[in-house]
Amino acid sequence: MKIIESYNDFELTVDSKKKLYNESHYREHDHIAKRLPAGKSVWIDSNGDATNPNIVAFENEKWKGIFDPHMPIKFYRYFNSPTLVQAINKYVKPTSVVIYQSEEFKYLTPEELQYKIEFMVDSYPTKIFIYIDMLGIDFNKLKYSYTHIIQSVVTQNTIIHNLNDFKYLLEIN
Amino acid sequence: MYRLTGEMMAKPKFPKSLEEENQNSCRIRSNAFATAWHSTQKSFVPEEIEFAQDQRILDFFDDQPIYGIGTIQYFRGKLNIITEDDPQSYKQALAIINVPTSDLELYHGLECVKNIDKVCVAVNKYILWTPSNKDSVTEDYDIALLEYIKTIFPNRHIEHFYVKDVKGNHFNFASPTTQFFITNENN
Numbered sequence: 001m002k003i004i005e006s007y008n009d010f011e012l013t014v015d016s017k018k019k020l021y022n023e024s025h026y027r028e029h030d031h032i033a034k035r036l037p038a039g040k041s042v043w044i045d046s047n048g049d050a051t052n053p054n055i056v057a058f059e060n061e062k063w064k065g066i067f068d069p070h071m072p073i074k075f076y077r078y079f080n081s082p083t084l085v086q087a088i089n090k091y092v093k094p095t096s097v098v099i100y101q102s103e104e105f106k107y108l109t110p111e112e113l114q115y116k117i118e119f120m121v122d123s124y125p126t127k128i129f130i131y132i133d134m135l136g137i138d139f140n141k142l143k144y145s146y147t148h149i150i151q152s153v154v155t156q157n158t159i160i161h162n163l164n165d166f167k168y169l170l171e172i173n
Numbered sequence: 174m175y176r177l178t179g180e181m182m183a184k185p186k187f188p189k190s191l192e193e194e195n196q197n198s199c200r201i202r203s204n205a206f207a208t209a210w211h212s213t214q215k216s217f218v219p220e221e222i223e224f225a226q227d228q229r230i231l232d233f234f235d236d237q238p239i240y241g242i243g244t245i246q247y248f249r250g251k252l253n254i255i256t257e258d259d260p261q262s263y264k265q266a267l268a269i270i271n272v273p274t275s276d277l278e279l280y281h282g283l284e285c286v287k288n289i290d291k292v293c294v295a296v297n298k299y300i301l302w303t304p305s306n307k308d309s310v311t312e313d314y315d316i317a318l319l320e321y322i323k324t325i326f327p328n329r330h331i332e333h334f335y336v337k338d339v340k341g342n343h344f345n346f347a348s349p350t351t352q353f354f355i356t357n358e359n360n
Contacts, residue, residue: 004218005225006342016217023213107340135273138340140314141301142276142321148306166273166302 018066021047025101031161031169032098032129039095042088042124044079046100056092058084060103079104079116085123096127106136113137114153121155121172128172135166199260201243201282202272207297208246211347226295226348229334233293233354234265240286243269247348265291271349276303276321283325291356294322297349298339315351322353330356 004010012020025047041055042048048057050071059067061075076084088094097120099105105116113132120128134146150160150168161169215222223231227247234252240263241254248254248267260266266286270279279301286292298318311317315335322331332354336343343350 002218002220002222003225003228004222004344006344008342010218012217019213020217023210103341135300138299138338140310140312140317141298142303142314142317143307143310143312145303145305 014065017063021063021066024103029100029131031163032100032131035129035171036098037095037127040092041096041098042092042094043098043100044076045102045104046098048098056088056094058088080119089124094124094126096129097124099128099130101131101133105130105132107138109138110149110153117153117155117170117172126173128170130170130172131163132168132170133166134168199242199268199282199285200278201268201270201274203246204244204272205246207244207271207347211247211344214344214347224344224348226334226344226350226352229352229354230267230293230295234267234291237265238263240266240289241268242266242282242286244271245269260285261288263289265289266293268292268294269349270294270296271300271346273300273302276301276307279321280325287325292326292353294353294355295349296351296353297345298335298351299345318351319353322355326353326355328358330358332356 027047027049036054039054042058043055044058045060046057048055050057050073057071057073058076059073060079061077064075067073078084088097099120105113108116117130120130132150134150137149139149146166154160154170155172157173159171161171163169215224230248231251236253238253238255240260241248241252241256245254245256245267252267254267255263266289268283268286270282274282279296283294296318298314311320315333315337318335319331319333323329334350334352334354336345336350339345339350345351
C-alpha cells in the first residue's frame, strides 16, 4: 500500500486531468451570462464556451491536452503576464473579462486576492466579473467573517452579488 | 464605493441531495460530494493507495466499535464504525467535519463525543465560518483551531497534525488534513 501526501507524488493522466478540470469548472453561469454587456467577452481559466462567437476562452496551458484541438481556445502560461494582458486588450478588444471558478482565484489569502482583483482592474479597462467561492479562500475562519473579508478586498466601483453558499460575484466597472 | 446585493452571510443552505443520512443525534453533517470526491481523487493513482491523513486515522483506532459522526463514509468497512445508539457507551469516536460549519455548530456538534476516551477530529479548515469577527481569537489559524479544540476537550492529550499553508495539493477537500488525535493523559 502506497501512502500519498499530495499531487506531487504521482503524474496525472489526461483522463484524470479532464475529471479534475470538469469537477472544478461547471458551466452553470447564468448569473454572469445575463449581466454581460454586448461585445466580446474574454473568459480566463473559466471554461468559457468557445463555440459562442462572442466568447474568447483563454485557458492555462497546463490543461492544453484535455481540450478538443479544433476548438478556438487560446492558452496562456502566466496569468499576470503583461503579454497576456496586451494580447487581450489589443487583439480581442473585449467589453468584459470573466473569471469564473478559476484556479487563479482559489486558495488565495485575502492579501493575494486583493492584489489579483487590483491587477484585473489595472489591466482590463472593461466590465470585469470575478466569481469568488469564499470556502476556497485561505484565512482564519474562526477569527474573521466572510463578510468582513469580502468587503476588505474589493476595489471602488464594485457591486458584490451574494450568490449564497458563501459564493460571491464581483461586478466591477 | 462598493455595493452589496443579496442577504449577507445567511446560514448556509447545503443542498439536500448532497447530505448523507446520519443515524445519530450528533449535529455534524455529512457530505456525499466529499465522499465521491475522495474516491475520484484516489482513482487518479493506478495502484492501491491511502492518503496520509487517512492512514493516520486507520492507525489510531483499534478493533473496538467507533462512534462515527460527519463525513465518515470512507471508513465504513475499514474501521468498526457505528453511527447509531448512545455515543457515551463507546470508547472511541471519529468526527470528520467537511461540510460548511460555523464555529458554534462545531462546538455543539462535538459535545456528544467530548467524554469519549479516544477521539479523532478531522476538520477541513476551509469550510468553517464565523458570523462575526472575534478579536480574542489567535491570529495563526492552525493554532486558533488547536485552542478551540482544547476548549471542547480540556485536560486531554491532543496530538495535532496539519499542513502549513495547505492549498489544493493535499486532498484536503476529500479528506481533511487538519487532525486532532485526542486521548486521556495516561494513554
